[in-house]
Amino acid sequence: MxxxxxxxxxxxxxxxxxxxxxxxxxxxxxxxxxxxxxxxxxxxxxxxxxxxxxxxxxxxxxxxxxxxxxxxxxxxxxxxxxxxxxxxxxxxxxxxxxxxxxMNRILEINTNGAYAVVEMGVTFGQLAEELKKAKLRLTVGSFPSTISVLGNYLMTAANTHRSSGIMDDILGLEVVLADGTVAQTGSKAFAGTYPKTEWHYPSNTFPNVKNLFIDAGGTLGIVTKGALRIYQMNEAQAMPISAFDSYRQALEYMKRLSRANLVQHICAWHWILYSIIDHLGQYGKGAPADGLLYDPWETPDDRPYILAVPSMSGYREVMEASERAAKRLTEELGGRIYTDECHERWPGAWKFFADHYRDHQVTNQFMGGFGEGLPLMPMVIADPEGVVQIEHWGLRFLRRSSLKLGLSYYSHSLDQCRSVFLRMTTFVSPESSPKEIERATAVRQKYMEHAYKRYGAIPVRYDYGHPPGAVLAKTGGHSRMLKAIKRSxxxxxxxxxxxxxxxxxx
Ligand SMILES: Cc1cc2nc3c(=O)[nH]c(=O)nc-3n(C[C@H](O)[C@H](O)[C@H](O)COP(=O)(O)OP(=O)(O)OC[C@H]3O[C@@H](n4cnc5c(N)ncnc54)[C@H](O)[C@@H]3O)c2cc1C
Structure with missing residues (x-):
């Protein structure tokens, strides 16, 4: 130790x-x-x-x-x-x-098997470029093209574009353990004995150890390569944008669409955030100052409270029918289709949505925003009822706190909305003193604790709390099991x- x-x-x-x-x-x-x-x-x-x-x-x-x-x-x-x-x-x-x-080689693009095998250093830009040539794509996020694909996929599915029905995009991993053992997971584990066995299946007849290395932060083994799901760019892509007056409505819409298998993914963008994205899309950095003047639960007259942006893909006839279904469901829930208006009124946001959800391209659009301050963004995963309550309470709580800068959020479906991801996008100013940062960190911690206790949320991605080990200690027998694995x-x-x-x- x-x-x-x-x-x-x-x-x-x-x-x-x-x-x-x-x-x-x-x-x-x-x-x-x-x-x-x-x-x-x-x-x-x-x-x-x-x-x-x-x-x-x-x-x-x-x-x-x-x-x-x-x-x-x-x-x-x-x-x-x-x-x-x-x-x-x-x-x-x-x-x-x-x-x-x-270690940046793309080792294989297996078109027939719909997966790619890549080394740890392969970036999103590099792989996306290669896949494009074969009309294929991968799951992308709002991060820049220079990010390692495996670096991202080795973290919980918090991706703004992670597929609604698939929890992670890793089929299998090669890992070097601390004692020098090289292990391959899933179907590939048999390849040493049966050389014809490939990476196609994440499991084998034994417990699925692949997941031990997701969210492990390099504490259980060093990943060298992985087999990743890749997807075909289908004949038609659709992205009907729906506008709603409340998060509850938008979430119900996300639930209905994802459970009917109408979407590959669906994400909701609060009005302040899509206004900021629009600004970033048009000017490259900064944020519209007026967004910071309103209470985030009150929408200015000129824009909807929240936009639900789906990613749909398939045969032309199916897409036409899916779009009609999306329109009907939007209207039944009290919303309206906003696709054309979004295009005209918010061209910067439209560009991001289209790049991201329709064309599946890697984008640098968010980087300007990340340069603006120190992100202290509380994020949680909760069930559909809990997350609606967190949105309502959380905006008001944070608005009254020292963590109100950039207060807005995005939220997306995980596993057909059995779980829902919600990330508040708060920053502190880069000029903040250490005391101010400490205060804002305490506010973030308080938000998280309240979301767990009152609304049944769970932490996501490396939110281990303070003091060290505080969050793991709350997991009972699970904590003993994980520590035993680490020790061994x-x-x-x-x-x-x-x-x-x-x-x-x-
Ligand atoms: C502008 C911007 C937008 C973003 N948008 C999104 C988004 O939309 N969706 C999303 O999911 N994320 C988003 N992110 C976060 C981003 O995904 C992660 O920062 C990134 O993918 C992590 O990968 P990395 O290679 O940088 O990890 P690193 O920071 O290098 O490493 C992360 C952890 O993995 C461990 N590790 C590194 N290499 C190995 C290895 N070979 N074996 C085992 N462990 C290892 C490290 O020790 C560390 O603990 C965004 C970030 C930015 C800056």
């Missing part, structure tokens, strides 16, 4: 660096302070910890050897993909940062130990 950053003697430093360079080649392992600093948590508020080494492996074999070295010298390893989830890639105890972005897979706790503390506790 690490309790403070490792202190390596000059001799150990030299030995480890030499060995790393033997493994990956001199150009791919470094102790250069300027490079190491780039992995130190540069956007973070808490004090930085600079790793001792940065290494870029090229293969599972490289990673095996690096893990053997790390165990021998008791040096922590922090894996990093595109590095956008900084607190989870923070090398809190120093040691080795293992940057997997140089990584007895020396060399895999992302800084993050392990946050997740499992001290």
């Amino acid at each position: 690490f309790t403070r950053p490792v202190k390596l003697s000059a001799k150990q430093q030299g030995t480890i660096l030499r060995r790393l360079q033997q493994i990956v080649g001199p150009a791919n392992a470094t102790a250069n302070p300027a490079i190491r600093y780039g992995y130190s948590g540069t956007s973070m508020i808490i004090p930085k910890a600079v790793p001792d080494f940065v290494v870029m492996p090229r293969s599972a074999e490289d990673i095996q050897k690096i893990l053997v070295l790390a165990r021998r010298h008791k040096v922590p390893i922090t894996p990093v993909g595109s590095g956008s989830q900084e607190p989870s890639t923070y090398p809190f105890f120093g040691g080795i940062v293992l940057d997997t972005m140089a 897979l990584d007895p020396e706790n060399i895999l992302n130990p800084g993050y392990s503390i946050s997740m499992y506790g001290r």
Whole structure:
């Protein structure tokens, strides 16, 4: 167990660096302070910890050897993909940062089987480009094209475009465990014995261990490659946009459409957020100032409270009928079809919706927004009744708090709306003092706790709370099981130990 950053003697430093360079080649392992600093948590508020080494492996074999070295010298390893989830890639105890972005080969696009096999460093832009050539697509989010596909898919389905009926897009993974074992999951697990076996099925006759590595933050094993679901671009795409006066109506609509299998995905966008997206689409950065002046539950006369944006795809005849059904359901629920008006009135938002939900393209449109401040966005998953209550209570609670900047939200269906994702999009100003940030963080925490206690919500994606391990401690027997798995897979706790503390506790 690490309790403070490792202190390596000059001799150990030299030995480890030499060995790393033997493994990956001199150009791919470094102790250069300027490079190491780039992995130190540069956007973070808490004090930085600079790793001792940065290494870029090229293969599972490289990673095996690096893990053997790390165990021998008791040096922590922090894996990093595109590095956008900084607190989870923070090398809190120093040691080795293992940057997997140089493992960037698309190994296979299996058109017949509808999956692609990619290494950890393959980006959304890279894979989307390749797939386009074969009229195929993958699940994209509002993140930029340079993000690692597996980096994203290894986190809970919080994607603004995750398919409504499919909880995750990973069929199988190859993982290197802390003891150097290379394991493949799902159907591919049999390939060592039966070489003809491929990646087509996420399970095999045994418990599905693939999910152990989703949301694990690199604390249970290092992922080297994965087989991912890919989808055909069908003959026709439809995106009828519906406008509603309340979140409850929009959610009922999302439920009905997804449960009737009319949509691949459906997401609802609150008026302040689609106004901001419209602004970003037109000007590239910033936000319309008037959006911050209204109470978010009161809509200005010139726009609907909320838009429901579906992604529909199929044969032409089916799409025509689906659009008619969508119109009828919208009207039955008291809404109206807003597609043309959205196009004319909100061209920037329209562009994002069309890129995203109709054409399945990777987009940089959100980046301008992310440059505006420090995002402290509470997000939860709840059932359809709980989430409606959270929306009603949450807007009012946050509006009265220090976390009111950018107060708006988006919400999307998971698993045909059995669960619903709701993310408030609050920021704090980049000029905030540490005290102000602390206050806003406490507000976020209070919101989450209230949403769990009163409305039956659960945390999503690395929301482990404070003190470390606080959220896992609430999960009873599940917590014992997970800690036992961690102890057995990584007895020396060399895999992302800084993050392990946050997740499992001290
Ligand atoms: C503008 C913007 C918009 C966004 N919109 C969306 C959206 O619409 N939908 C969405 O889902 N997300 C969204 N995000 C978040 C984004 O998806 C994640 O930031 C990103 O996908 C995480 O991938 P990463 O490669 O950056 O992960 P990293 O930050 O590199 O790593 C995340 C975790 O995985 C671990 N890890 C890294 N590599 C490995 C490995 N090889 N094996 C095991 N563990 C590893 C790390 O240690 C860390 O704990 C958005 C982000 C931005 C900036």
